[in-house]
Amino acid sequence: MARAVEPDPALLDSKKKMISGTYLRNAWYVAAWSDDLAEEQLLGRTILKEPVVLYRKADGSVAALEDRCPHRFAPLHMGKVIRGDRVQCPYHGLEFDASGACVRNPHGTKSIPPRARVRSYPVTERHKAIWIWMGSEPSDESKVPDFSVLDNVPEMHATKRDHIxxxxxxxxxxxxLLDLSHTSYxxxxxxxxxxxxESEISVEREGDDVIVSRHAPNAIAPGLFAILMPSLPDRVxxxxxxxxxxxxxxxxxxxxxxxxxxxxxxxxxxxxxMLTPESDRTTHYFFTAVRFNVMTTDDALNAQIQQKISTTRRFAFEEQDAPVIEAQQEVIESAQTPVDPVILAIDVGPVRYKQILQKLxxxxxxxS
Ligand code: FES
Ligand SMILES: [Fe+2]
Known part of the structure; x- marks a missing residue:
């Protein structure tokens, strides 16, 4: 009889150094850009492995519900938003309010079984994004990360709010992202x-934040930066x-x-x-950029720069970062020998953040 092969604990431990497979739940994650959720739209999205449906109530504020009808488990995002801030299941028409309670059963005596409810999640809208709180502790709006640089900026100097x-x-x-030495390669x-x-690197900690700074003196300006400065000097x-x-x-x-x-x-x-885990091996990646100390004054040129930053960053993340990171995921998952990483001088930031995240x-x- 074949013997089951026990997973090698040393191998599993080594993989956890790269991918812990755990999440902080009592925290805000971006569920969508605000622009991406229209009135009467139901947006289904998996967050921390949980199916969630987002929609706007009549007053414009956002509600988030478990995206799984308790009757026959149809995804609610395939249904519709109807009067009274309700979502109607596409399959047999149960209706749920924004608290997750079933408020209408169109069948039989029309009585509502006690188990006919779905989970609702705290949601807030800040910095042009919709944030969701996945934990069971009371949500805390003071903990929404500070992205106020996105507020009140002229659209001309903000790039597309994008997602891959x-x-x-x-x-x-x-x-x-915490080791930007890879930009040179x-x-x-x-x-x-x-x-x-060749950069001077410093790593600081502020509360639970980690800040990694790189200063590269006397360099030729890389392409996306060269277009930002009129009368660009040979070296910067x-x-x-x-x-x-x-x-x-x-x-x-x-x-x-x-x-x-x-x-x-x-x-x-x-x-x-902004990174939001979808599952242990997939991640929603939300990104945008906002220019500061804008030195170019021509509107047509600024529109071109806006477009260039939008398309170049998407290209860099989707066509250059993603293939390598996805290949790393495959290599780590399929490894049969330990994957204990060699640590270089550039890794102080990644090592530091991981210690803090794991502690939290x-x-x-x-x-809990
Ligand atoms: S599956 Fe939702 S009402 Fe039947
Ligand atoms: Fe990158």
Missing amino acids: TIRANYELIIDN LHDGILGNSDTV DKFTHMRWMPPSNLRLVTGICSTGARPESGTGYHAIH IAVEQTQ
Whole structure:
């Protein structure tokens, strides 16, 4: 008789160093950009492995319900929004209000069984995004990550609020964003180049946030930055300050300035990266950018720059980052020998954030 092969604990442990397979639940995650949810629309989205349906109530505010009818488990997002802020199941017509209670059964005596309800999730709308709270603790709006750089900016200087799905665990994407040395290789010529490999790196902690700064002096400006500065000098200093905010939201300030000058005197953009785990091996990736210290004054040129930043960043994430990160996921999943990573000087940020995230998750799990 064939013997079941026990998983090797050392191998599993080594994989957890790269992908823990756990989530912080009592936290805000982006469910969608505000623009992506129209009136009367039902948007189905899986978040932390849970099917969720989002819709706007009559007053415009957003509700989020479990996307699984308790009768025969049809997805509610295939139904419709009807009067009184209700969602009607597409299959046999049960109606649910925004609290998740079934408020109408059109069949038989029309009585409503006690188990006929779905979970509802706290939702808030901030910084042009819809945020959802997945945990069982009371939601706390003061914990919405600070993306106020997205508020009150002229649309001309904000790029498309975009979204892709990456077929990899969210932690691999945070690793990618907290170590921007990869821009010199994966995004060579666009976001980095051989001049930006040699950088002064500093890693700071502010509360539970981790900030990784890279300063590359005396570099040729990479393509996406070169278009931002009129009368571009031959050489510039390139700066990046990436802030990770638990569990998986990142805000980058990046740009170029004259060599030896203070970064504030330069120009660049705030780059927004919001990661929401869909499952253990897929992640919703929401992104946009907002220019600061805009030095180009011509409207037509600024419209071109807006378009260029939108398309280049999407290209960089979808065509350059995603293939490597998705391949990493495959390699780690299928490994038959330990995948204990070699740590380089560039890895201080990724190591630091993972310690904090794991601690926050451990505290949450011991309290629940
Ligand atoms: S599956 Fe929803 S009412 Fe039957
Ligand atoms: Fe990248």
